[in-house]
Amino acid sequence: MTRTSVSHTDLVNASAIAVRSAIRDGSYAGHTAGLAAGKLQCNLAILPEKYALDFLRFCLRNPKPCPIVGVGDSGDPSLPTLGHDIDIRTDVSKYRVFRDGTLSEEVTDITDVWTDDLVTVALGCSFTFENALLRNDIPVRHIETGKNVPMFRSNIELVPAGPFHGQMVVTMRPIPESQVAQVKQISARFPQAHGAPIAVGDPAHIGIADLSQPDWGDAVEIKPGEVPVYWACGVTPQNVLLAAGLPICITHSPGHMLIADVAEDAETTIISKI
Amino acid sequence: MTRTSVSHTDLVNASAIAVRSAIRDGSYAGHTAGLAAGKLQCNLAILPEKYALDFLRFCLRNPKPCPIVGVGDSGDPSLPTLGHDIDIRTDVSKYRVFRDGTLSEEVTDITDVWTDDLVTVALGCSFTFENALLRNDIPVRHIETGKNVPMFRSNIELVPAGPFHGQMVVTMRPIPESQVAQVKQISARFPQAHGAPIAVGDPAHIGIADLSQPDWGDAVEIKPGEVPVYWACGVTPQNVLLAAGLPICITHSPGHMLIADVAEDAETTIISKI
Numbered sequence: 001m002t003r004t005s006v007s008h009t010d011l012v013n014a015s016a017i018a019v020r021s022a023i024r025d026g027s028y029a030g031h032t033a034g035l036a037a038g039k040l041q042c043n044l045a046i047l048p049e050k051y052a053l054d055f056l057r058f059c060l061r062n063p064k065p066c067p068i069v070g071v072g073d074s075g076d077p078s079l080p081t082l083g084h085d086i087d088i089r090t091d092v093s094k095y096r097v098f099r100d101g102t103l104s105e106e107v108t109d110i111t112d113v114w115t116d117d118l119v120t121v122a123l124g125c126s127f128t129f130e131n132a133l134l135r136n137d138i139p140v141r142h143i144e145t146g147k148n149v150p151m152f153r154s155n156i157e158l159v160p161a162g163p164f165h166g167q168m169v170v171t172m173r174p175i176p177e178s179q180v181a182q183v184k185q186i187s188a189r190f191p192q193a194h195g196a197p198i199a200v201g202d203p204a205h206i207g208i209a210d211l212s213q214p215d216w217g218d219a220v221e222i223k224p225g226e227v228p229v230y231w232a233c234g235v236t237p238q239n240v241l242l243a244a245g246l247p248i249c250i251t252h253s254p255g256h257m258l259i260a261d262v263a264e265d266a267e268t269t270i271i272s273k274i
Numbered sequence: 275m276t277r278t279s280v281s282h283t284d285l286v287n288a289s290a291i292a293v294r295s296a297i298r299d300g301s302y303a304g305h306t307a308g309l310a311a312g313k314l315q316c317n318l319a320i321l322p323e324k325y326a327l328d329f330l331r332f333c334l335r336n337p338k339p340c341p342i343v344g345v346g347d348s349g350d351p352s353l354p355t356l357g358h359d360i361d362i363r364t365d366v367s368k369y370r371v372f373r374d375g376t377l378s379e380e381v382t383d384i385t386d387v388w389t390d391d392l393v394t395v396a397l398g399c400s401f402t403f404e405n406a407l408l409r410n411d412i413p414v415r416h417i418e419t420g421k422n423v424p425m426f427r428s429n430i431e432l433v434p435a436g437p438f439h440g441q442m443v444v445t446m447r448p449i450p451e452s453q454v455a456q457v458k459q460i461s462a463r464f465p466q467a468h469g470a471p472i473a474v475g476d477p478a479h480i481g482i483a484d485l486s487q488p489d490w491g492d493a494v495e496i497k498p499g500e501v502p503v504y505w506a507c508g509v510t511p512q513n514v515l516l517a518a519g520l521p522i523c524i525t526h527s528p529g530h531m532l533i534a535d536v537a538e539d540a541e542t543t544i545i546s547k548i
Contacts, residue, residue: 052327053326056331056334057347060330061355062544071330081433159354195541195542267462268465270336
């Protein structure tokens with residue numbers, strides 16, 4: 001059997017299940033931004049059951065950076081509330097496996113790593129509200145310029161749970177001052193995707209020294225008349241998981257999200273018939 | 275020390291902390307509808323840690339009937355994300371203690387029942403969206419007529435998790451047909467309080483035989499021009515907990531809710547400074 005490599009362009013209008021299938025059979029291994037338009041994309045955290053109760057508590061106490069959109073049974077790689085026939089071991093295009101808090105390997109399949117005590121937690125991601133901003137003609141600078149969103153460590157303390165604690169990571173998007181109120185309204189409609197901004201304006205207020213030096217991603221220009229607007233970021237739970245030094249945990253690689261069958265603007269992230 | 279009995283009227287404009295304090299010291303033991311206006315009121319489920327991961331998974335998979343608004347550490351009776359100085363053993367005016375799936379006792383204090391492995395889960399309640407309907411001049415029949423909201427077992431299957439499964443319990447409120455769209459919009463703003471209706475119209479479609487015979491609460495009149503509108507109900511998780519036959523679980527008594535310091539229309543149910 002010859003595997004045909006599928007391009008990003010081929011999958012823009014594909015269904016979520018078709019994208020997952022292309023990823024599963026190895027014919028697509030790229031990033032997922034813009035794929036399966038309109039479907040919810042998810043950050044991924046997979047960890048041993050022993051830590052799962054505390055991690056769910058942590059996420060529930062920090063819903064802005066860690067909005068839970070799906071959770072699997074212990075040892076079960078399916079996620080029936082998020083999509084038909086999802087196999088979390090194969091349906092994400094790139095994974096990071098961490099052991100004792102250190103990156104161990106980056107792989108396209110975790111079948112060999114999977115064990116019967118692992119619990120999958122899927123978390124909302126900023127693609128959802130970015131798409132809503134774009135639909136409302138609000139500029140999103142890093143998308144316009146083909147960059148990665150700038151991410152910063154803030155001084156906003158997270159509410160701890162068990163071994164999980166730390167500070168919130170935030171993303172920044174420059175927004176024309178006249179559109180900030182509208183941006184707040186639009187993004188607030190997506191509590192499953194970080195919701196409304198957590199801060200606007202002076203980066204020093206949330207402990208950011210220099211907007212031109214992001215901790216992850218790329219710096220973007222702030223034009224005259226624009227103000228920096230900050231959202232809680234899905235890198236937060238990844239950081240917190242790493243700092244907790246679990247014997248093993250697995251995340252998606254940045255930009256390589258799980259694509260669900262759920263519409264990104266659905267009222268809940270549970271598909272209605274399972 | 276003489277305990278002064280405090281009336282419901284005395285507490286309508288009291289702060290959440292003042293109401294909890296009156297409940298804690300035994301001077302108020304009534305229902306909480308209308309108290310501490312504007313503050314989030316919560317359904318309560320307390321269960322052994324052994325079952326907590328599955329119960330959180332169950333709630334997360336059924337967010338319409340079971341919207342989690344707070345969760346405690348194992349054995350810790352405080353809920354710092356919901357309010358200052360909450361002691362869940364004393365701050366609810368009436369509790370039901372169930373053993374092996376059967377009502378064991380109804381009490382005003384669970385200090386003697388509390389053990390180091392219990393986990394508190396607070397869930398959103400319909401007061402939140404009812405208040406929003408009233409603020410928008412939408413009639414709420416059972417409130418107008420001083421009755422308890424009618425509740426019905428539906429045939430809507432819940433997504434199971436571990437020992438937790440069953441059908442959704444729903445509430446019904448008659449709404450003028452011309453206002454149904456507005457009612458949907460308003461209640462959808464409160465995903466932490468059951469959100470938008472789950473059905474409108476013919477009760478047979480969701481397995482209800484007779485709207486004049488609610489399974490809990492009181493029947494209410496449906497006037498000409500009104501249609502029955504159904505919401506997911508917080509009795510659902512209580513039923514599911516009972517059916518699971520846990521050795522012990524504790525809930526609030528109907529109408530005797532936990533009052534949080536969080537505003538009922540806040541974006542998240544996490545108080546900002548803890």
